[in-house]
Amino acid sequence: MSFINQDESDEVQAPADAASSGARMIPRITVQAFCEHSQTAQQIEAALADRRMAKVALTTHNGGLDGAVETYRSNPTPNLILVETSLPPEEIPSALEHLASVCDASTRVIVLGHVNDVFLYRDLIRSGVSEYLVLPVDAQAVVGAISDLFVSEDSAPIGRTIGFLPAKGGSGSSTIAHNVSWSVAQALRQEVVIVDLDLPFGTAGLDFNQDPPHGVADAVFAHEKIDATMLDRLMSKAATNINLLAAPGSLDHVYDFDESDFEQLLEITQTNMPLVVLDIPHQWNGWVRKTLTTLDEIVIVAEPDLANLRNAKTLVDMVKSLRPSDGDPLLVLNKVGVPKRPEISPAEFASALGIELVGQIPFEAALFGTAANNGQMISEVSAGHKINETLRAISLRAAGRGPMQAQKPSSGLALPSIFKRRKSA
Numbered sequence: 001m002s003f004i005n006q007d008e009s010d011e012v013q014a015p016a017d018a019a020s021s022g023a024r025m026i027p028r029i030t031v032q033a034f035c036e037h038s039q040t041a042q043q044i045e046a047a048l049a050d051r052r053m054a055k056v057a058l059t060t061h062n063g064g065l066d067g068a069v070e071t072y073r074s075n076p077t078p079n080l081i082l083v084e085t086s087l088p089p090e091e092i093p094s095a096l097e098h099l100a101s102v103c104d105a106s107t108r109v110i111v112l113g114h115v116n117d118v119f120l121y122r123d124l125i126r127s128g129v130s131e132y133l134v135l136p137v138d139a140q141a142v143v144g145a146i147s148d149l150f151v152s153e154d155s156a157p158i159g160r161t162i163g164f165l166p167a168k169g170g171s172g173s174s175t176i177a178h179n180v181s182w183s184v185a186q187a188l189r190q191e192v193v194i195v196d197l198d199l200p201f202g203t204a205g206l207d208f209n210q211d212p213p214h215g216v217a218d219a220v221f222a223h224e225k226i227d228a229t230m231l232d233r234l235m236s237k238a239a240t241n242i243n244l245l246a247a248p249g250s251l252d253h254v255y256d257f258d259e260s261d262f263e264q265l266l267e268i269t270q271t272n273m274p275l276v277v278l279d280i281p282h283q284w285n286g287w288v289r290k291t292l293t294t295l296d297e298i299v300i301v302a303e304p305d306l307a308n309l310r311n312a313k314t315l316v317d318m319v320k321s322l323r324p325s326d327g328d329p330l331l332v333l334n335k336v337g338v339p340k341r342p343e344i345s346p347a348e349f350a351s352a353l354g355i356e357l358v359g360q361i362p363f364e365a366a367l368f369g370t371a372a373n374n375g376q377m378i379s380e381v382s383a384g385h386k387i388n389e390t391l392r393a394i395s396l397r398a399a400g401r402g403p404m405q406a407q408k409p410s411s412g413l414a415l416p417s418i419f420k421r422r423k424s425a
């Protein structure tokens with residue numbers, strides 16, 4: 001977070017020069033601006049002419065703070081909200097609490113106000129607002145503020161990294177990873193990159209009916225040369241908001257990676273894409289173990305039989321010891337109800353592992369077989385199938401958005417942590 005003014009004067013200074021973040025491109029974030037005046041919307045839209053904004057999806061809307069609150073009651077929040085308010089300074093903090101109550105914790109907020117008041121500025125920053133800009137603003141100030149949030153050296157990863165880990169080969173982990181990515185991209189309308197870490201046999205390309213010339217192998221063999229520009233070149237677009245770093249799916253190379261060979265690639269994806277989904281193969285080696293330590297969420301995909309249970313248990317124990325201060329992995333049971341197969345009940349399976357069962361997907365040979373053969377997602381083959389609901393619930397949980405965020409009840413939401421800080425400040 002950048003503080004534009006920390007001295008004792010009562011005037012808010014201009015934000016740091018855009019050059020302070022270098023001329024680096026701002027990542028593929030979504031930005032929505034809620035303005036009260038058409039001039040403000042024009043000033044913000046002018047920022048789109050800056051070449052650093054080329055990957056940013058920015059839209060402007062009417063309605064200011066009230067419009068934003070109304071919109072986010074029933075819509076997902078973007079990576080960044082710009083909100084104009086002409087309320088008197090003493091009313092702004094409490095008005096923002098309404099926005100906080102419908103806002104995801106990962107969403108950043110920049111307030112655009114008409115009052116040049118350092119005490120208001122400090123209060124807002126303390127409450128978790130990322131920046132306060134005094135209107136009128138020029139395009140440079142808008143780009144500079146966004147850049148400081150998302151590009152500067154100390155900017156946090158913009159989104160979330162979710163790894164899908166199969167308890168056993170063939171349990172359907174890749175299929176679930178791809179469908180969950182599709183579902184989350186649709187639900188949150190944010191850009192997702194799927195990184196297929198099964199280099200020799202990965203199926204992300206097949207599942208999205210793509211055969212891209214470049215992908216994850218080029219990225220990992222580039223080692224530390226991989227940067228945001230190269231990442232852009234290597235990703236292929238598979239659908240709206242879905243990008244692939246596909247596996248070569250060939251045996252021309254042998255893939256004996258060192259423990260830290262994926263480190264740079266993962267860091268670049270994490271700082272450039274709002275959501276990163278890793279399709280992890282069923283292997284146990286140094287780089288898989290290391291990768292597990294870099295994830296925000298781990299989803300173990302298992303079938304309800306004994307071998308899966310034994311493997312899932314060893315994975316859960318390992319993940320807990322590798323990440324003692326993170327939450328437990330989540331469990332998805334897949335291929336539940338294979339005809340005539342004796343199975344462990346989902347409740348028993350989950351309680352033996354002591355982790356949360358976030359979804360169970362039935363065995364549906366025709367549906368999944370058709371999707372795999374056509375290179376389609378489940379919702380493309382059968383939009384009305386109830387599996388889509390389960391996939392959506394898994395995707396929101398793994399992305400850190402509870403079902404409450406998805407359906408946005410009119411009251412009772414917990415305040416996101418960034419805004420909670422004002423309570424204890």
Ligand SMILES: Nc1ncnc2c1ncn2[C@@H]1O[C@H](COP(=O)(O)OP(=O)(O)OP(=O)(O)O)[C@@H](O)[C@H]1O
Nearest residue numbers: 166169170171172173174175335362363364368372
């Ligand atoms: N719920 C399901 N019902 C029926 N078939 C399924 C289901 N889920 C996945 N499949 C099928 O199971 C097969 C294996 O799936 P997938 O490749 O996703 O598994 P995996 O765990 O990633 O395997 P691998 O160990 O090869 O990485 C695929 O043919 C897929 O279409």
Ligand SMILES: [Mg+2]
Nearest residue numbers: 173174198281
């Ligand atoms: Mg797989």
